[in-house]
Amino acid sequence: VYKKSQGASVIKVFGLTVASVGNNEKQLKSKNIPYLKTITYGRSHAGYYPGATQTLFKLLFTKEGKILGAQAAGYEGVEKRIDVILTIMRNNGTIQEMLDSELCYAPPYTSAKDPVNILGMNADNILRGFVKPAFTEDMDGACLIDVRMPEAYNTKTIDTAINIPINTIRNRLDEIPKDKKVVLFCNTGYTSYCASTILTQNGFDNVYSLMGGIELYKELVKNKESEIVQKITA
Numbered sequence: 001v002y003k004k005s006q007g008a009s010v011i012k013v014f015g016l017t018v019a020s021v022g023n024n025e026k027q028l029k030s031k032n033i034p035y036l037k038t039i040t041y042g043r044s045h046a047g048y049y050p051g052a053t054q055t056l057f058k059l060l061f062t063k064e065g066k067i068l069g070a071q072a073a074g075y076e077g078v079e080k081r082i083d084v085i086l087t088i089m090r091n092n093g094t095i096q097e098m099l100d101s102e103l104c105y106a107p108p109y110t111s112a113k114d115p116v117n118i119l120g121m122n123a124d125n126i127l128r129g130f131v132k133p134a135f136t137e138d139m140d141g142a143c144l145i146d147v148r149m150p151e152a153y154n155t156k157t158i159d160t161a162i163n164i165p166i167n168t169i170r171n172r173l174d175e176i177p178k179d180k181k182v183v184l185f186c187n188t189g190y191t192s193y194c195a196s197t198i199l200t201q202n203g204f205d206n207v208y209s210l211m212g213g214i215e216l217y218k219e220l221v222k223n224k225e226s227e228i229v230q231k232i233t234a
Helices: 027-031 078-090 095-100 115-127 150-155 166-171 191-202 213-233
Strands: 009-013 016-022 034-043 052-062 067-074 143-146 180-183 207-210
Touching: 009 078, 016 078, 027 067, 034 115, 034 180, 034 213, 052 115, 067 078, 078 095, 078 115, 095 115, 166 191, 180 191, 180 213, 191 207, 207 213
Parallel strands: 143 180, 180 207
Antiparallel strands: 009 016, 016 067, 034 052, 052 067
16 A cells, blocks of 8 residues: 655765755745754764764754654765654654654764754754744844854854853843844854753743854855855856
């Protein structure tokens, strides 16, 4: 009996592996299907074991926790993680099953909490209201705060962003506006999530965490700059 297609795919682009399952944002918009989304980075295996690489994950889901689609790009174990999400979707699982999935663990292969678990936890935090996600398209007019250490901020940051390291944020609450949208960011999104929690507990309710952090932002800016150069030289 035909049980519908999950739309799973994988492709090798030079050294990069890109895999996906289910719908992407363009498809959901064309079908007028409402959705939530999140973006995380995960290591191919435990960071303290040599050779770990970063994988970028994007998850699309409903406010009820139903998984609508996922995409990932990286160098190692990319299609394995998409296959896990695919299996959860096939069995009508939700975000909760991503959290609960018990996957093979050993430092050369993954972390104790696999990137699939972390992606599920991130989505669950959004569903529970523990964090408000922000994306590059949400940054216009917002107060941008880089919560990394000054060394990282001075090396590379986002234009107009101010630097309030997370370890000083409790003592600098008066520098953060309550009457304006505030977007916090770090390298990949974990520290900004922690910082947003601190602010929420101190009465701020218009605070967001930039999903994918400055790592993703740099790539998107690089692509945009490349498009501009191509138009100029065409």
